[in-house]
Amino acid sequence: MLDIKIQKTTTPKEKPAKGAKLGFGKIFTDHMFIMNYTEGKGWHDARIVPYGKLSLDPSCMVFHYGQEIFEGLKAYKGADGKARLFRPDMNAKRSNMSNERLCIPEIPVEDYIQAVKAIVKVDEDWIPEDDGTSLYIRPFIIATDEFLGVAPSKTYLFIIILAPSGAYYENGLAPVGIWIEDDYVRAVKGGIGFAKTGGNYAASLAAQVKAHDDGYSQVLWLDGVERKYIEEVGAMNIFFKISGKIVTPMLNGSILPGVTRNSVIQMCKSLGFEVEERKISVDELVEAAKTGALEECFGTGTAAVISPVGKLRYKDDVFEINGNKIGAVSQKLYDTITGIQWGKIEDTFGWTVDVD
Ligand SMILES: *Cc1c(COP(=O)(O)O)cnc(C)c1O
Secondary structure, eight states: OOOOEEOOOSSOOOOOOTTOOOOSSOOOOSEEEEEEEETTTEEEEEEEEEOOOOOOOTTBHHHHHOOEEEOOEEEEEOTTSOEEEEOHHHHHHHHHHHHHHTTOOOOOHHHHHHHHHHHHHHTGGGSOOSTTOEEEEEEEEEEOOBOOSSSOOSEEEEEEEEEEEOOSSTTTTOOEEEEEOSSOOOOOTTTTTTSOOHHHHHHHHHHHHHHHHTTOSEEEEEOTTTSOBEEEETTBEEEEEETTEEEEEOOOSSSOOOHHHHHHHHHHHHTTOOEEEEOOBHHHHHHHHHHTOEEEEEEEETTTEEEEEEEEEETTEEEESGGGSOOHHHHHHHHHHHHHHTTSSOOTTOOEEEOO
């Protein structure tokens, strides 16, 4: 159990009006959670303080060598007025998996969940209530030793900030176009691809810019060695419906193990679909697109939830999927997962957790 000191702001900000366009990750609440780590002392001084700027020495290790990890989850305000989290234990465990890879000290899962609940509780009135909106929760850990040598830091900050957010994509559930990247790579097995850390995103920007310039909203990565097997999208895992089966790349050390991915696999199985987690070559995908065996394609992630893919580009070929319309399975999964998150559908999986 953490002993969390709470210092409330004396100058609360104006909350976004009902119906306001929130965007994603642009507006922040009145408070933030902070906890320090010091070697020999462990995690200490858990506190909730007014949201504000950090004062850090320019020599802090995180600025130079990228020793940091982050998470992303959401709080939802149900029709019954209750605030809920979705599978926060998965984020706490994944955070520790990332920590282990990045040589950052672990945080006990119970303490992590306690911290998330505490900050959401303090800013509960910031959870937006319009359809499709939620409070995006961004926990992260940064290395703070003031030292330019390359070594794991001996001090860290664990911080949680909150951002009331609308739909991730401006066009809602409209299918997106995806660029299959055949030159740059994101991650390799043995590297940090399975960890949720900024370095993976830094590595992804150049391809993202290239794809955007060509009118595609996301990059689909191929494996870093052969550039042959499908891995994942920038901030989403990827699923295909091929000849009636649901297929997704198996976790291989370079793919981020998404909470939404895990939930979608369970939902698909409970809907009676055969689900295959395996290697999928880009050639198999191109062939399936050409013959029409590729019936649906969608990305999964906390921010976007389910993002239907209507167009795939690989080298000189462009394929349309399902007439560039959302498919029946994608729609069903979106309705089910968001129904559970907003407390509109019975949570038979036991995934939601009350904030209280
Ligand atoms: C966070 C993330 C995902 C999606 O994970 P969820 O737990 O479903 O939000 C997928 N890929 C990458 C690279 C990510 O950082």
